[in-house]
Amino acid sequence: ERLIALENRLNALDAKVGDGDTGSTFAQGARDIAQWLEEDRLPLNDLPQLLLVVGERLATVMGGSSGVLMSIFFTAAGQALRSGKPLPDALLTGLAQMKHYGGADLGDRTLIDALQPALEAWQKEGLQAAVRAAKEGADATTSMGKAGAGRSSYVNKENLQGVADPGAVAVAEVFAALVRL
Numbered sequence: 001e002r003l004i005a006l007e008n009r010l011n012a013l014d015a016k017v018g019d020g021d022t023g024s025t026f027a028q029g030a031r032d033i034a035q036w037l038e039e040d041r042l043p044l045n046d047l048p049q050l051l052l053v054v055g056e057r058l059a060t061v062m063g064g065s066s067g068v069l070m071s072i073f074f075t076a077a078g079q080a081l082r083s084g085k086p087l088p089d090a091l092l093t094g095l096a097q098m099k100h101y102g103g104a105d106l107g108d109r110t111l112i113d114a115l116q117p118a119l120e121a122w123q124k125e126g127l128q129a130a131v132r133a134a135k136e137g138a139d140a141t142t143s144m145g146k147a148g149a150g151r152s153s154y155v156n157k158e159n160l161q162g163v164a165d166p167g168a169v170a171v172a173e174v175f176a177a178l179v180r181l
Helices: 007-017 022-038 047-061 064-082 087-102 112-125 127-143 166-180
Strands: none
Touching: 007 022, 007 166, 022 047, 022 064, 022 166, 047 064, 047 087, 064 087, 087 112, 112 127, 112 166, 127 166
């Protein structure tokens, strides 16, 4: 619901630093998962399988590199969870795989700048700390003068200044929504 509600805001941010479709891409994935939830097609009692299904669905319905990277993230996390890792550790495994295949890293002005600090904080201090870390990571992208990956890497420094990375904002908003459940 949160990603769907953010569609226009994320698209507006992305119009300044990318190709203007981040909100639509994430909302499309969220709509598909919400539909599967409504149709009782998600294995909610089997978290590893749930992550695997989410990974498969996102690869199918999200466009571009975002869908592939989110699929890699959730699939690797599901596999790690199935092998016995705790959820934050499993999600960090998914992040490592996403970074490996996507080529972006912390400081490249991507969603990783919110996701990695959030997952590390969750692992060490709990979900509330993850929410703070995700917001701080997303906010930090506003002062990053150069993007190391994605469409923003083609945008000049002046146009990036003061504009948060839309993927990082999406991550921060999802973590904030998690603690409101």
